[in-house]
Amino acid sequence: MDQEPRLPDSPHKLSGLHDLAANYDVILSDVWGVIHNGIHAFPKACDALQRFRHQGGKVILLTNAPRPGQVIITQLDGFGVPRDAYDGIVSSGDITISLIKERQALSLFKIGPRSDDVLYTEAERHIVTPLRFAPADQADYLVCTGLFDELRERPEDYDPLLRAPAAAGRELICANPDIVVRIGDELVACAGAIAERYQALGGKVLQAGKPFDAIYVRALSLAGRTPSQSSRVLAIGDAMHTDIEGAHRQGLDNVFITSGIHRSVLHHPERGDLDAAALRQFLQGSEAPPMAVMPELIW
Template identity: 50%
Template sequence: MPRLIAGLSEIADGYDVILSDVWGVVHNGASAFAGAADALGRFRARGGAVILITNSPAPSRIVTAQLNELGFPSSAYDAVVSSGDVTVSLLIERSGQSLFHIGAPQETGLFEEVAARDGHAPRFAPIASADFVLCTGFIDFFSETPEDYDERLKLIFARKLDFLCANPDLVVEVDGALSYCAGAIAERYERLGGNVIQAGKPFAPIYDRALTLAGAARGGAVERARVLAIGDAMRTDIRGAAKQGFDSVLVTSGIHRDALHGAAEHAAIHAAALQQFVLDFGLRPSAAIAQLVW
């Protein structure tokens, strides 16, 4: 059973670096969490480094701007690394190939970043002639479901195209409600037998970048045993931490809230439900906390 803690201060002395998730931990898509800002800021004030690590398909500079808009203070973190950053590198590796894009057409920051770093933007093509597929999310984030993409996925699979997923999350909490992410579409392509390349958590490249940034913030190498990962998703945050050998804290009021707290808005975490929950997942976070606070 994970240790139930009331605040980060109970365990902070054991760590030099925190890798904190963003959505569901420091904000909910509509407003920043003051308690999380305070907790991370206090950890930094004690000499620790904080890297925000997110499966957002946007480059980190855009994530940083979004944090500013939501009122999350820059004093609470040292740097941001995003799934979008990893995706940019993957797109540059495929420079010269054409892609079929699944995602909101107005979200162009990823492609602008590729153009700035590679000298030219990616080439787009229909499924029939594309060299691979890039999925950054849903075309209509608020109304579509993963099933809406099944016919397109069958056409993509018929051509055996690689499917690059810029956000491995299945769902994200937006102002108290859950909305689907690119990972939910990628999961359906995998079920067809398609080859999916994931850019973010729980896979190694995003953690490699985060540790590099943490080392730069601290001015030296990072000891993995002194790294703490914080997140609200067992499938990505806690699994990724386990694969990297990091301790982890599960924020229970995020996407798993209903399973761990029940329907009541301010219900406390149910210890028996948490124990069964981690057994069902086959993953054991080091600790669990209702919300990230000091």
């Protein structure tokens, strides 16, 4: 791996990761939408990452999932993602736990399903006294991992709950900046949608995941890099708002996977192939366009 990274100024459709793998030592890959769909793994994507690693590269998975990284690894095992497809993982949940530890003397109100409570259990393992929970209008800060009931509720349903803490200047930690996620063929609202509502009400939001800095700093550290050592690091993701924007913020070369969260906009509804005209329209006027695109991650 001795070539300098070179990608075209406008997005180029790659035939596979092998087109540019020799230019990079590290891949920071998104998880949901790139290597699995919330139900099962994508074998071709896993194979591509395995091949990159077998050639001497490092792969760090970067996910906005609001749970500890170790929990995500167990979930990936269940989806069929082989462990030799990656070297490490950093989750938005990991960053959130660090933020909770910094605020251990304060009370918090949690927003999200019970399945995300492992986040607080893990945080308590690293502090002296148990976390203190309080009602939304009394808590010192809020943590949002998602909707309480993602199948029946909408982000705007939370406005009455959020008005008082927003007006009082309480901080909300968003443990998953994603606005929506695709589960199989369905799009489901995420914590990022609640954070948008909170900001619209005048509240202050602290984002724990992509596209913000902290998660990239930790991921690069796992790869043995610093933020200033990013010239041979490639970011791969399927969400423009988080993955591609985050890569641009960090000065990282990047590849956009079009069949993920934006599939319904970019792919033909019947044939399933990438619609070149739809892609051009989708990217028109974008301040942070991808450097290259692939319909799916393959070698």
